[in-house]
Amino acid sequence: MTTRQTKDGRRVSLLGYGAMRMPTVDGGHANGWAKEGYSSSGIDQKTLDAQVKYMLDSGVNYFDTSPAYCRGESEDRLGRALAASGYARGDYVIATKLSNFAPQQYPIEECRKMFEASLRFLRTDYVDNYLLHSIGNGGFETFSRRYLENGALDWCAKLREEGRIRNLGFSFHGDPRAFEWCLDHHGEYRWDFCQIQMNYVDWRHAKEVNDRNLDAKYLYERLTALGIPVVVMEPLLGGRLARYNYALARELAPLDPEASLAKWALRFCGTFPNVATILSGMTRTEHIEENVATCSPLRPCSEAELAALERAAQALLKLNTIPCNSCQYCMPCPYGLDIPSILTFRNAVLSMPTPPTARETLAMYAKAVPEELRRAEHCTGCGRCNPHCPQSIDIPKELAVIDEWIDSLRNEEAGR
Amino acid sequence: MKKILKIAAAAAMLGCVTAAFFGAPTYIACRVQPSATVAFLAVLLLTPLAGRLFCECLCPLGILQTVVNWLFHPRTHVRRVCTRLPEAKAQRIVRWTVLAAAAALAASGYGAVAWLVTPYSIYGKALTLFWPGVALLSLVLVLAAFGRGRIWCNWVCPAGTLFSLLSRKSVCAHKVGRGCANCKACFLKKETASNPDNPVNPVKESDSTSVTRREALKGVAALAAVNAAEKTTDGGFADVSLPGVPARPVPVLPPGAVDRAEFNLKCVACGLCVANCRGGCLAVSTSLRRLGQPEMDFSRGYCLVGCAQQCARVCPAGAIRQLDGVGRRDVHAGHAIWKRELCIRETEGVQCTACSRKCPVGAIHVVEGFPVVDKGKCIGCGACEHVCPARPMPAIFVKGFDRQRIVLPMGESDLLSEMKTLVEKGSSCVAARDRVIVGNETGFGVKSLLKLLDEGKLGRSLVAARVVGRAAAAICVVGGVKGVHASVMGADASALLRAHGVAASADRTVPRILNRSLTGSCPMERVVAGRDDPSAMVAELRRAGQRS
Numbered sequence: 022m023t024t025r026q027t028k029d030g031r032r033v034s035l036l037g038y039g040a041m042r043m044p045t046v047d048g049g050h051a052n053g054w055a056k057e058g059y060s061s062s063g064i065d066q067k068t069l070d071a072q073v074k075y076m077l078d079s080g081v082n083y084f085d086t087s088p089a090y091c092r093g094e095s096e097d098r099l100g101r102a103l104a105a106s107g108y109a110r111g112d113y114v115i116a117t118k119l120s121n122f123a124p125q126q127y128p129i130e131e132c133r134k135m136f137e138a139s140l141r142f143l144r145t146d147y148v149d150n151y152l153l154h155s156i157g158n159g160g161f162e163t164f165s166r167r168y169l170e171n172g173a174l175d176w177c178a179k180l181r182e183e184g185r186i187r188n189l190g191f192s193f194h195g196d197p198r199a200f201e202w203c204l205d206h207h208g209e210y211r212w213d214f215c216q217i218q219m220n221y222v223d224w225r226h227a228k229e230v231n232d233r234n235l236d237a238k239y240l241y242e243r244l245t246a247l248g249i250p251v252v253v254m255e256p257l258l259g260g261r262l263a264r265y266n267y268a269l270a271r272e273l274a275p276l277d278p279e280a281s282l283a284k285w286a287l288r289f290c291g292t293f294p295n296v297a298t299i300l301s302g303m304t305r306t307e308h309i310e311e312n313v314a315t316c317s318p319l320r321p322c323s324e325a326e327l328a329a330l331e332r333a334a335q336a337l338l339k340l341n342t343i344p345c346n347s348c349q350y351c352m353p354c355p356y357g358l359d360i361p362s363i364l365t366f367r368n369a370v371l372s373m374p375t376p377p378t379a380r381e382t383l384a385m386y387a388k389a390v391p392e393e394l395r396r397a398e399h400c401t402g403c404g405r406c407n408p409h410c411p412q413s414i415d416i417p418k419e420l421a422v423i424d425e426w427i428d429s430l431r432n433e434e435a436g437r
Numbered sequence: 438m439k440k441i442l443k444i445a446a447a448a449a450m451l452g453c454v455t456a457a458f459f460g461a462p463t464y465i466a467c468r469v470q471p472s473a474t475v476a477f478l479a480v481l482l483l484t485p486l487a488g489r490l491f492c493e494c495l496c497p498l499g500i501l502q503t504v505v506n507w508l509f510h511p512r513t514h515v516r517r518v519c520t521r522l523p524e525a526k527a528q529r530i531v532r533w534t535v536l537a538a539a540a541a542l543a544a545s546g547y548g549a550v551a552w553l554v555t556p557y558s559i560y561g562k563a564l565t566l567f568w569p570g571v572a573l574l575s576l577v578l579v580l581a582a583f584g585r586g587r588i589w590c591n592w593v594c595p596a597g598t599l600f601s602l603l604s605r606k607s608v609c610a611h612k613v614g615r616g617c618a619n620c621k622a623c624f625l626k627k628e629t630a631s632n633p634d635n636p637v638n639p640v641k642e643s644d645s646t647s648v649t650r651r652e653a654l655k656g657v658a659a660l661a662a663v664n665a666a667e668k669t670t671d672g673g674f675a676d677v678s679l680p681g682v683p684a685r686p687v688p689v690l691p692p693g694a695v696d697r698a699e700f701n702l703k704c705v706a707c708g709l710c711v712a713n714c715r716g717g718c719l720a721v722s723t724s725l726r727r728l729g730q731p732e733m734d735f736s737r738g739y740c741l742v743g744c745a746q747q748c749a750r751v752c753p754a755g756a757i758r759q760l761d762g763v764g765r766r767d768v769h770a771g772h773a774i775w776k777r778e779l780c781i782r783e784t785e786g787v788q789c790t791a792c793s794r795k796c797p798v799g800a801i802h803v804v805e806g807f808p809v810v811d812k813g814k815c816i817g818c819g820a821c822e823h824v825c826p827a828r829p830m831p832a833i834f835v836k837g838f839d840r841q842r843i844v845l846p847m848g849e850s851d852l853l854s855e856m857k858t859l860v861e862k863g864s865s866c867v868a869a870r871d872r873v874i875v876g877n878e879t880g881f882g883v884k885s886l887l888k889l890l891d892e893g894k895l896g897r898s899l900v901a902a903r904v905v906g907r908a909a910a911a912i913c914v915v916g917g918v919k920g921v922h923a924s925v926m927g928a929d930a931s932a933l934l935r936a937h938g939v940a941a942s943a944d945r946t947v948p949r950i951l952n953r954s955l956t957g958s959c960p961m962e963r964v965v966a967g968r969d970d971p972s973a974m975v976a977e978l979r980r981a982g983q984r985s
Contacts, residue, residue, distance in 0.1 A: 421794055
């Protein structure tokens with residue numbers, strides 16, 4: 022396993038485990054995934070224990086979680102699995118976050134409670150890496166209210182002094198002003214690491230996907246200049262860069278016909294020396310085995326390969342897919358919609374080399390979102406999902422477009 | 438030869454009728470049944486010549502009985518019990534009583550109950566799993582299994598009674614002559630070989646169909662109200678529940694069931710329309726006056742405006758009329774009624790635009806956050822009721838009409854002149870699709886068009902606008918507009934539209950679009966100047982809109 026040195030001198034594995042898409046008893050992932058059918062059954066602790074043990078045995082020592090993940094179960098489940106693995110606390114790095122998304126969690130006492138709960142769930146008395154979760158999501162004002170006005174950031178810095186957290190960092194999605202503010206105050210807060218969305222599409226094209234974004238290249242270079250190690254999230258764009266896609270395969274397969282698309286995406290991120298670890302939310306043991314193999318050791322990309330990845334990124338952008346990574350931050354929708362499955366279904370149709378017929382499309386939709394009451398037509402347009410989306414997708418608008426499209430297909434079918 | 442023909446015809450008919458319930462287009466099969474259709478009149482005329490051809494080869498229930506008869510009594514070879522056999526008297530009393538009762542019920546407005554005993558109705562109701570149909574079909578089959586001949590046709594069925602009356606003097610059918618001594622020898626076949634343990638059991642077969650059918654119809658699970666609390670964790674699903682069915686003052690009937698009273702008399706409640714409804718909104722009524730007849734239930738679907746009237750296509754009774762040249766948009770089957778006290782805007786204080794967004798004819802406007810129904814436009818399709826999030830009852834529901842209103846479609850030129858009038862009256866842009874105005878905006882031109890684009894109202898539409906420059910033209914191209922008409926159009930805009938295959942016309946064409954004070958070029962035009970790719974132009978416009 023390739024390892025990278027962090028600011029405190031520890032070596033972390035290049036592949037990290039993102040505890041957001043844990044396996045469930047019925048074989049889906051804990052937050053639901055369109056491709057495998059949504060899952061409401063519990064997390065499969067037995068499989069998770071085995072997976073964590075396997076990862077530790079293969080040298081993966083970075084585990085990233087949050088109080089919000091998997092309906093709030095992620096920390097507890099990961100804590101159990103780590104405790105059961107038989108490894109000592111010093112053998113692995115735990116990263117968790119201050120995920121105070123709801124306004125009722127903004128007050129500092131609530132933040133404190135959240136941190137104490139994290140320690141309890143993770144069965145530890147310190148956190149290696151503590152992050153301000155998704156700064157910039159919901160705009161700069163939200164960032165300011167969540168971390169600055171309530172004194173949460175200063176409190177985190179104090180926790181670091183006390184040794185209850187070893188490293189302080191932040192994950193960034195959204196308003197660039199929040200990112201710039203943090204870097205401007207680097208002298209004051211001494212960020213130990215920073216977590217950014219990085220992959221071969223967002224490297225140069227994040228701004229193209231959404232005007233609000235900053236390209237990963239810019240983020241990486243800013244952080245590198247300041248000597249802040251980078252933790253990569255969304256290296257596979259929630260599976261969009263891992264699932265078979267003709268547009269990607271056409272560019273990449275000729276160079277290395279045996280490599281999976283996921284391998285390409287991980288190798289891209291690992292090529293950059295200031296990347297400390299690449300977080301992958303691996304649900305299935307096969308994913309873990311494959312990614313461990315890719316990173317043991319990781320072979321950096323050549324110039325020709327980087328050029329091919331750039332061509333693949335451009336091909337993907339041409340499909341005009343919705344930038345949804347099925348992170349489930351929008352869920353639960355108060356009206357019961359299965360938003361990620363609907364958007365993923367739309368992307369699946371857009372990614373097909375030849376467009377399916379109306380009947381085929383409707384059949385795909387029925388499979389992707391089996392419950393009628395969870396489909397796009399039931400969106401009320403309340404917009405409560407939008408501030409939670411780290412990709413800044415205008416979800417009600419996308420759902421309206423999808424519903425109109427589905428309606429036209431149904432009418433086409435009924436008009437025969 | 439005659440026998441083979443009859444068996445072939447019977448098998449084909451049974452197959453066709455059954456297939457029709459599973460979506461196969463078998464029009465003829467549905468037309469030949471007891472109601473006043475041309476095909477049925479032909480059968481009536483044929484009966485005096487050919488005997489009870491209908492019961493034997495055309496009626497699905499009759500054919501089934503013959504099959505069961507044959508399975509249980511392979512040795513009998515008389516296919517029907519002669520009316521002159523001893524039980525004839527009791528039989529006559531029963532069948533004429535049934536016929537009289539049916540007529541009386543129909544006359545007093547309970548025709549739906551009378552239709553319960555007719556063959557197509559029983560068969561259809563059984564196939565669509567409506568319980569009276571399943572019960573009656575089982576009864577018919579049991580009678581056929583234990584009795585002799587087609588007991589139901591000969592004892593109960595009003596159509597059978599009618600046919601037997603007509604075929605009394607039948608020329609071709611073989612009859613039991615006056616000299617019959619009631620020896621019953623005719624019941625026995627000449628050879629005695631029989632196979633009572635026939636593995637094929639038609640009752641079982643229909644059971645297995647019913648299970649799959651039930652599974653197919655199985656809807657979504659239900660429980661618990663909408664959760665309005667602020668979320669703190671990711672993932673998971675809020676509970677969902679089907680909306681209740683409101684007590685409608687008048688039921689909503691399928692489009693083409695023009696007159697309600699006439700429909701209630703004509704409909705035989707066979708359930709074919711329910712089985713073939715593409716929108717999933719037709720359901721069987723449980724009201725005594727219209728038992729088993731179709732009516733709209735929007736909890737699982739809504740009437741699709743693009744539907745080629747599948748319900749009318751399969752209607753065997755002519756109760757749902759096929760309206761030629763008139764689309765679903767032109768049939769007003771009812772209109773929507775909004776109840777303020779149920780609307781989530783009132784009960785939960787949250788913004789909701791589900792009904793207005795879903796309306797296919799643009800009949801619901803949101804005014805100050807609340808929906809206002811334009812009853813002149815509403816066609817009673819139930820899309821709003823279907824998507825209304827209020828529970829347990831939807832806050833907007835459709836009230837049916839006693840007489841459906843058919844509006845002749847507006848011609849393209851009339852539509853365009855109406856759109857022009859709207860623009861003259863102060864609208865900045867108007868969009869129409871499928872002969873219906875779907876958007877009418879009064880704000881700034883480009884901003885309004887962007888709004889229509891975001892609402893997905895521009896696809897395949899016609900647009901009339903006050904001023905169209907290259908900026909507006911680019912939005913129209915991106916939105917997939919078919920044609921644009923402007924009071925004032927820039928020459929370069931017209932060229933851009935035509936280059937992308939969009940028809941363009943204008944009252945006045947000018948070389949370029951100026952700003953409001955006529956001191957220079959329009960700011961929106963400056964934003965898109967130097968660009969030729971419409972999607973890039975739209976992206977620029979959005980960026981400019983965010984800055985301002």
